[in-house]
Amino acid sequence: MWFLGMGTDIGIDLGTATVLVYIKDKGVVLKEPSVVAIDKNSNKILAVGEEARQMIGRTPGNIVAVRPLRDGVISDYDMTEKMLTYFIRKGCGKKRVSAPKVMVCVPSQATEVEKRAIIDASKNSGARTVYLIEEPLAAAVGAGIDINKPSGNMVVDIGGGTTDIAVISLGGIVVRSSIKIAGDKFDEVIIKYIRNKYKLMIGERTAENLKINIGSVFKDLRNLTMPVKGRNLITGLPDVVDITTEEIRIALKETVRMILEAVHSVLERTPPELAADIIEHGILMTGGGALLHGLDKYLESEIGVSVRVADDAISCVAMGTGIALKNFEKLELNKDMEVELVE
CATH class of the missing domain: 3.30.420.40 (ATPase, nucleotide binding domain)
Structure with a gap:
């Protein structure tokens, strides 16, 4: 060894x-x-x-x-x-x-x-x-939060495979939830959307590039177009189509809604005093999935609590x-x- x-x-x-x-x-x-x-x-x-x-x-x-x-x-x-x-x-x-x-x-x-x-x-x-x-x-420790204080902090960590949501106080997790919806699922639904609409098969890396370069989940924040190459499922030949930001938003709509519901669920189970702290401190987002364009604005608009992405979300x-x-x-x-x- x-x-x-x-x-x-x-x-x-x-x-x-x-x-x-x-x-x-x-x-x-x-x-x-x-x-x-x-x-x-x-x-x-x-x-x-x-x-x-x-x-x-x-x-x-x-x-x-x-x-x-x-x-x-x-x-x-x-x-x-x-x-x-x-x-x-x-x-x-x-x-x-x-x-x-x-x-x-x-x-x-x-x-x-x-x-x-x-x-x-x-x-x-x-x-x-x-x-x-x-x-x-x-994630909370890496973002510089003092987790030992008797004060509530909410963290939403969106990785590749899971989204982990927790309310932290006094060095422990008071309320938690974990769902298997995250970065990989985002890529998966983009692939499925393009296959169904354009009969074009694309790979994981192409879907990830779309998500990063033109993707957004909050309406009108971005308005970009990107040519996408893949294999036409009808002819079997290579093909190219133009994909817009709005199409990526539509593809991701249901997936980000599931993350929103999981955050809602945790907030509903949070003790009132800690909920008051979260209103004051806001919600911290970490992980590579937190960098999905407009996701912080989307959650903030739906929940009514300020949401911020950690400075170094991926390394947190x-x-x-x-x-x-x-x-x-x-x-x-x-x-x-x-x-x-x-x-």
């Missing part, structure tokens, strides 16, 4: 779409897609991360690019373990110190089986001690895991919020 260094603290945002690695005193040192390319014939790993992502939809029959995490949890244990080992090693560079302490974030409402899978994969990747922290807690959770590990005693995280595994 490959080991890292004694005393090295590592925070990992083990995301469905992206893995971020935080190293003590260095910050976020690695941010790469959680994709592994393997040769099916030899079961050999050919590429991990960005290099593997470039292969999605472009490989010969014997090579497959797989995502070992789905909906925020491990779907392929062996691949996740190998991917983690690769990323930890790459993040630490040439430094070879043994058995680090690792804190990994998990979705709210992850099951004990799902948590155990993450612990085992981290341990087999070289960790001496593994802690788990729920994503909204890590990873930074939070590292900071939480560094200030473990000071943060006084509730014991039911994390799991410790000692060798």
Whole structure:
């Protein structure tokens, strides 16, 4: 087994779409897609991360690019373990110190089986001690919120596989919800919309580019057009159509409505005193999905509470895991919020 260094603290945002690695005193040192390319014939790993992502939809029959995490949890244990080992090693560079302490974030409402899978994969990747922290807690810490105060803060963390919503006070989560609607689902509904309307089949990367470059969920904030290339399902030949911002908004309408309903549900279950704090502080959005154009304005207009996107929304959770590990005693995280595994 490959080991890292004694005393090295590592925070990992083990995301469905992206893995971020935080190293003590260095910050976020690695941010790469959680994709592994393997040769099916030899079961050999050919590429991990960005290099593997470039292969999605472009490989010969014997090579497959797989995502070992789905909906925020491990779907392929062996691949996740190998991917983690690769990323930890790459993040630490040439430094070879043994058995680090690792804190990994998990979705709210992850099951004990799902948590155990993450612990085992981290341990087999070289960790001496593994802690788990729920994503909204890590996001709040990474965004600079003092979670130990007796004051309510609401965090909406939209990743690739899950949207985690939590009201935090006194170092713990008071009300939580997790739904499997997030960045990957956004891409999926865009693909479905274009297939149904134009009979054009496009890939995941094309859908993601549409979402980022011209997408918006709040009417009239953007008015852009982008040519999209794909395969015509009727003729079977390559084709190109122009897609507008309004069409992306229509495609995403039902999906963002589900996120809104989940936020509503959490607010309805929030104690009155904490609800008053949330009105005062507003709602914090983190994660890559929070960068979807107009989503903050959409939620704000529907809920009537100010919504802001964290300054470094994508890195918030990873930074939070590292900071939480560094200030473990000071943060006084509730014991039911994390799991410790000692060798």
